[in-house]
């Protein structure tokens with residue numbers, strides 16, 4: 436089996452029974468803030484795109500690049516489709532001209548022509564990707580590969596039981612706006628960033644240890660930020676609180692925990708993997724490349740500047756009545772929302788900054804009052820500050836997912852009183868009837884099923900499934916004193932009170948076994 440690195444979470448897998456291109460992403464995503472790192476735009480995409488199968492793991496724009504798919508990927512390719520609850524991924528691919536779809540069943544092995552076996556595990560909670568994320572398992576001629584990309588299954592047992600895996604490709608770096616956009620003192624931001632960076636690595640080690648593959652490939656990040664306004668997010672300033680460590684940092688951190696089987700793929704690197712060997716060639720010296728990272732980014736920044744300028748020029752729509760339009764779009768959704776609205780529990784304020792940089796308009800999405808209205812000098816727990824033109828653009832393109840556009844762009848700042856509240860972001864990724872109904876249904880079912888079974892951790896009997904996303908706490912739970920930490924996403928719970936210390940809601944059922 437041959438794996439060609441094509442940048443970020445993307446790779447091409449070649450076997451004698453056919454080729455699969457995964458998540459090809461080249462054009463900037465999220466308001467031109469994220470670019471693939473290292474640069475992959477100079478690869479021979481005409482050739483790479485001439486494939487038998489296409490796999491797009493999910494609709495996040497650093498995995499689904501409509502412009503690139505349209506231009507370079509063969510429409511004769513059969514799409515390997517994850518089993519998602521909504522048809523949006525298929526619809527968007529059909530709009531681009533793909534007509535051949537192979538609908539997989541989650542967690543089921545499918546045999547394709549020539550004996551190529553594939554399995555896609557679809558994760559479908561409202562917090563997985565933009566409603567859905569997935570991993571691809573491939574087997575041919577006794578060689579097995581897992582492209583986990585940035586999916587976070589609660590464990591990898593379904594893959595492990597299919598036999599020893601030879602190549603495991605997974606995310607290790609950050610892909611979020613926390614804590615950089617928070618209006619916090621620098622020292623606090625650094626401390627939170629460091630915690631986040633450590634947690635990302637811990638989670639990666641856990642997955643690696645779960646699967647025990649022969650070779651581990653760090654993929655799916657980090658992106659790079661080429662706009663001057665976001666340049667500080669690149670991990671080139673020795674900031675220990677930067678959440679975007681690159682592949683060379685992965686290799687040194689992995690070595691510290693005893694990892695010796697890491698393989699870095701640059702765009703254009705090729706790994707030939709058999710059941711007993713691996714041979715990798717690179718387009719340039721890997722160590723030298725990372726030693727010159729800053730120069731690479733500066734050169735990219737100059738080359739891509741016109742693309743950023745052109746995108747920026749398309750965001751302004753001064754004719755749009757932002758408050759009126761948000762009222763029209765969001766109020767019907769607030770009316771229908773039970774779980775999300777209750778979960779947010781208060782007003783969320785948006786400060787929109789005009790074209791000259793002065794705050795001009797403060798809008799409140801009032802979840803208890805089911806209203807979108809002008810800010811009325813009240814106390815709010817969540818506040819976002821962003822450019823008015825970004826919201827104008829979201830309205831103009833009728834964007835139904837502000838996470839997969841505004842929030843991932845990092846082109847905003849945020850302040851909150853109290854804990855993180857995942858319902859805020861879950862709601863703003865569900866700004867359509869279909870998505871909102873799905874998310875409401877999911878939370879309804881989740882609430883009923885999550886605390887049925889128990890497990891024992893130290894002196895405590897606790898519900899077996901994590902109140903966050905159902906991780907098995909007999910595997911992921913660690914108790915220190917009276918605090919339980921679920922290692923899947925690092926959420927903490929105070930056991931005597933059951934209170935979640937990481938986010939609003941999400942109470943855990945716990946009882947001291949030997950009081």
Ligand code: FES
Pocket residue numbers: 901902903904905906921922923924925926
């Ligand atoms: S499942 Fe996310 S912290 Fe437990």
